[in-house]
Amino acid sequence: MKSKLSALAALLLAAGAAHAAYPERPVRVVVGFSPGGPTDVVARAFASYASQALGQTFVVENRPGANTILAAEAVAKSAPDGYTLLFGATNHTMIPALYADRVKFDALKSFTPLCAVAVSPTVLVTGPALKVGTLDAFLARARAEPGRLTYATPGTGSSGHFATEQFLRQTRISMNHIPYKGAAQAISDLMGGQVDSSLATLGSVLPQVQSGKLTALAVATPRRLPQLPQVPTFDEAGVPGYTADAWYGVLAPAGLPPDVRSRLEETARGFSQADATAKSLDALGMQPRQTCGDAFTAQLSNEIDTYRKLARELGLKAD
Structure with a gap:
């Protein structure tokens, strides 16, 4: 019994020493x-x-x-x-x-x-070519013209692609996917009017939204963001339960x-x-x-x- 207790004490001491030592x-x-x-x-x-x-x-x-x-x-x-x-x-x-x-x-x-x-919260943004100011108006336009509106992503299989497809399934709308080789070109073309929308990470579009070059319709977070306090969540805008944090x-x-x-x-x-x-x-x-x-x-x-x-x-x- 004494030897077992001694062995246990030695193990505990060794474990404590290892914890204290890391990283060496x-x-x-x-x-x-x-x-x-x-x-x-x-x-x-x-x-x-x-x-x-x-x-x-x-x-x-x-x-x-x-x-x-x-x-x-x-x-x-x-x-x-x-x-x-x-x-x-x-x-x-x-x-x-x-x-x-x-x-x-x-x-x-x-x-x-x-x-x-x-x-990094995700936000649905639209460019100047698509003149809608609310998520309701965006969904109405998409339902009126199924498959005609476009959405940009940093690439096929990217987090933006998966997030948008989840959004399309939840709202039962159809849009045309335009994949890019990175977020920068996607956002550039969105501002230029070549594509209509994007579900993008906030960090990739915040300056453009703040300057008015892009319009933010909703944020995919449980609560509004301090950086964009005027932009509703998807819950508030009528798409309950939709979130897409990176x-x-x-x-x-x-x-x-x-x-x-x-x-x-x-x-x-x-x-x-x-x-x-x-x-x-x-x-x-x-x-x-x-x-x-x-x-x-x-x-x-x-x-x-x-x-x-x-x-x-x-x-x-x-x-």
């Missing part, structure tokens, strides 16, 4: 996008906070390509020791729907989801030790709660989010199932 060397934070984009910007803010909070350098490593598959695969194959992290976004849960036959990892089981730390968060390889997981989740929560984080995210059209542990895992699982179902219905598969 620099931590890589892998991002599947090029520098300067929203995911990269939030990742760098998180890395800076974590470096100060944990007293060790967190280095952002950009690995763009294959719709973030290269970055996710690199992290999935890494040792589960907390020294390689993935800073991902909503499109991570779309990988199984679009690339099921091409990836060498499971978007959920190959990772330890830690925390979503920020969200999340940004931290994942580690599967099998992460509980003590390291606890420390990283604590750090991620601290980042979300910091006043400086709220201010920097507000400037990007984003908001802090604190969804961690089992709740984050459940969210990812639900999104994967939803996107798989929608991709099957649409016949979507990446080239």
